[in-house]
Amino acid sequence: MVSSNEGLQGWEQEEVLEGVEEDPEWLRELGAPADEVRGAAEEEVPDEETTPGLEGLEGLVEEPREKEGLLAGITGVLRVESIFAISHRIGEVAFSPPAGADQVARFEGVLSQPLAPVAAKEQPRARMTGVISWLSYLILAAAVVGGILLAGGSIDLPLTQATADFYRTIESLEEGSVALLSHDYDPGTAAEITPQVSAILDHLMQRGVKIVNLSLTPEGQALADRALESVVSDHEGYIRGRDYVNLGYVAGNEVGARFIAESLGPRLSPYPLGERVGGLEDVDLIVVLAGSQEHLRRWVEQVQAPYKVAMVAGVSAQVDPAARPYYRSGQLKGLLSGLVGAAEYERVNQHPGVALSRMLPQAAAHLVIALFILLGNFAYLVDRLRGRG
Amino acid sequence: MRELLGTWVAALLTLMVFSYLVSDNPLYRLAEHLFVGSALGYSIVVAIQDVLLPRLFTPLARDPVGYWHLLIPLLLGLLLLAKGRASIAWLGNISVGFLFGVGAALAIGGALVGSLLYQVRDTMLPLLPGEGDGGSAIDNLILVVGTLGSLAYFYFTAGGERETNGLRGGVLRVGSVVGKWFIMVTLGALFANAVMARVSLLVGRLQFLLGDWLGIL
Numbered sequence: 001m002v003s004s005n006e007g008l009q010g011w012e013q014e015e016v017l018e019g020v021e022e023d024p025e026w027l028r029e030l031g032a033p034a035d036e037v038r039g040a041a042e043e044e045v046p047d048e049e050t051t052p053g054l055e056g057l058e059g060l061v062e063e064p065r066e067k068e069g070l071l072a073g074i075t076g077v078l079r080v081e082s083i084f085a086i087s088h089r090i091g092e093v094a095f096s097p098p099a100g101a102d103q104v105a106r107f108e109g110v111l112s113q114p115l116a117p118v119a120a121k122e123q124p125r126a127r128m129t130g131v132i133s134w135l136s137y138l139i140l141a142a143a144v145v146g147g148i149l150l151a152g153g154s155i156d157l158p159l160t161q162a163t164a165d166f167y168r169t170i171e172s173l174e175e176g177s178v179a180l181l182s183h184d185y186d187p188g189t190a191a192e193i194t195p196q197v198s199a200i201l202d203h204l205m206q207r208g209v210k211i212v213n214l215s216l217t218p219e220g221q222a223l224a225d226r227a228l229e230s231v232v233s234d235h236e237g238y239i240r241g242r243d244y245v246n247l248g249y250v251a252g253n254e255v256g257a258r259f260i261a262e263s264l265g266p267r268l269s270p271y272p273l274g275e276r277v278g279g280l281e282d283v284d285l286i287v288v289l290a291g292s293q294e295h296l297r298r299w300v301e302q303v304q305a306p307y308k309v310a311m312v313a314g315v316s317a318q319v320d321p322a323a324r325p326y327y328r329s330g331q332l333k334g335l336l337s338g339l340v341g342a343a344e345y346e347r348v349n350q351h352p353g354v355a356l357s358r359m360l361p362q363a364a365a366h367l368v369i370a371l372f373i374l375l376g377n378f379a380y381l382v383d384r385l386r387g388r389g
Numbered sequence: 390m391r392e393l394l395g396t397w398v399a400a401l402l403t404l405m406v407f408s409y410l411v412s413d414n415p416l417y418r419l420a421e422h423l424f425v426g427s428a429l430g431y432s433i434v435v436a437i438q439d440v441l442l443p444r445l446f447t448p449l450a451r452d453p454v455g456y457w458h459l460l461i462p463l464l465l466g467l468l469l470l471a472k473g474r475a476s477i478a479w480l481g482n483i484s485v486g487f488l489f490g491v492g493a494a495l496a497i498g499g500a501l502v503g504s505l506l507y508q509v510r511d512t513m514l515p516l517l518p519g520e521g522d523g524g525s526a527i528d529n530l531i532l533v534v535g536t537l538g539s540l541a542y543f544y545f546t547a548g549g550e551r552e553t554n555g556l557r558g559g560v561l562r563v564g565s566v567v568g569k570w571f572i573m574v575t576l577g578a579l580f581a582n583a584v585m586a587r588v589s590l591l592v593g594r595l596q597f598l599l600g601d602w603l604g605i606l
Contacts, residue, residue, distance in 0.1 A: 149605075191593030305499070305507070317585040329511040338589060
């Protein structure tokens with residue numbers, strides 16, 4: 001056994017060395033002299049040769065070789081005695097650095113040396129990337145600010161079919177009809193949807209439609225109130241409670257949407273508008289204003305499909321791909337998508353507002369981003385061709 | 390005065406968030422934490438004012454006998470609080486089970502009736518052009534090929550030598566390649582729409598800074 005018992009107390013050393021003096025009993029029964037067994041084992045173990053390329057690391061992986069017993073001549077044996085013999089009370093044991101610690105430190109030193117040539121090459125590249133990022137931000141900001149400052153000159157905006165259908169659906173509502181607006185968005189998407197809400201409310205009030213507002217998101221009710229305040233001021237004669245109400249936040253997601261479908265009448269009963277609306281069957285159109293696709297899906301799945309109510313939606317641009325199939329299948333009679341949808345609506349309703357004023361900076365930003373994408377792809381292509389060359 | 394203060398606070402918070410462009414910094418962190426904290430606080434107040442008070446506590450306080458059935462949701466709600474203590478957390482399982490059961494039933498039923506049936510029906514389209522309707526036929530063809538290709542791409546259970554080498558395997562291989570391209574175009578459209586939405590936010594914020602705050606517009 002290995003005799004490196006430094007750090008062990010006297011009685012522990014005695015215990016560890018006990019039994020090493022004599023060969024084990026089973027070996028003596030075999031009849032082979034212990035010396036022969038030892039000699040054979042030593043012959044089988046070849047001398048260590050240095051692996052080509054690792055000459056500098058000689059000695060780093062050197063491990064103590066067993067000198068006695070069955071394992072004589074073998075390296076890398078786990079020295080259990082040093083594990084069991086160490087007291088669990090760490091404070092009482094004076095640890096000495098394990099064998100080879102200085103070699104490990106040397107190896108770590110080699111690894112931690114900076115790769116000078118690579119670093120010298122990478123540094124300007126990283127700096128260049130930082131400069132390009134900053135230039136990109138500045139150019140994008142300049143394009144947007146320039147667009148805002150030149151907001152007087154609007155751009156020609158084609159009317160999409162989905163927006164035209166939305167407009168026609170509201171245009172077909174008669175005076176005194178009832179529309180239910182669900183404001184399911186938050187401040188994160190308000191920049192896109194608030195202009196839609198203003199344009200839709202304006203059109204509904206032009207048509208003399210009674211409006212029931214609610215929200216499946218806590219923030220939606222406050223945003224709805226703000227939009228109502230700003231639009232109602234342009235429509236004299238629209239009275240809260242009689243012509244429009246805000247029922248506020250309805251909790252429960254899917255359950256909330258179904259709950260409204262089942263119990264709209266009782267919710268409206270405290271208001272004068274409640275005399276006109278006994279339930280969902282008295283609602284002529286549901287307008288979902290959704291900042292996420294989950295909100296839109298809730299209304300379509302829980303209310304539109306089972307109750308067959310006419311429904312249109314105004315959504316954030318990122319929800320558009322998810323909303324488009326519902327429009328195509330006819331479940332949505334019309335669809336407004338993002339700020340562009342709001343601008344189209346303002347134009348078709350001949351009531352220019354904030355959305356139209358934002359179209360020029362939006363278009364400028366899109367142009368800049370498209371240019372960046374082309375430049376980036378061109379740079380990538382050049383880089384790749386150089387690499388191949 | 391209140392409006393002016395609000396505009397200044399909003400403008401400063403906007404600038405603090407924009408400061409992230411320089412690097413992650415304490416000002417950005419402060420704005421981030423303020424937003425999360427105020428959103429949570431606001432939601433709690435709304436839940437109390439719009440849900441708990443008008444629909445639970447006020448009716449119960451006014452007419453406990455008439456509204457005795459409201460004791461059931463009150464009890465289920467109180468049981469949810471038990472989830473906060475490990476030793477009695479099992480009590481909350483009743484409420485959680487009820488919430489999950491009702492939610493899943495509504496969501497699955499709604500998805501089947503409201504989405505799946507309509508969308509499957511809407512994919513069964515005529516591929517031959519009618520009179521003067523060639524554009525629509527191309528549109529339908531793209532939709533059908535895209536749907537079948539995407540389904541083939543997600544058909545993971547095709548296996549075994551017979552399936553991969555035979556006619557079925559060949560059709561699946563070609564279909565999945567077509568489907569992959571359709572999926573890539575879809576993801577591109579999703580990303581482009583997400584960028585468009587973010588640009589709208591940027592325009593909105595810069596318009597606020599230049600107009601409401603600086604008064605340039």
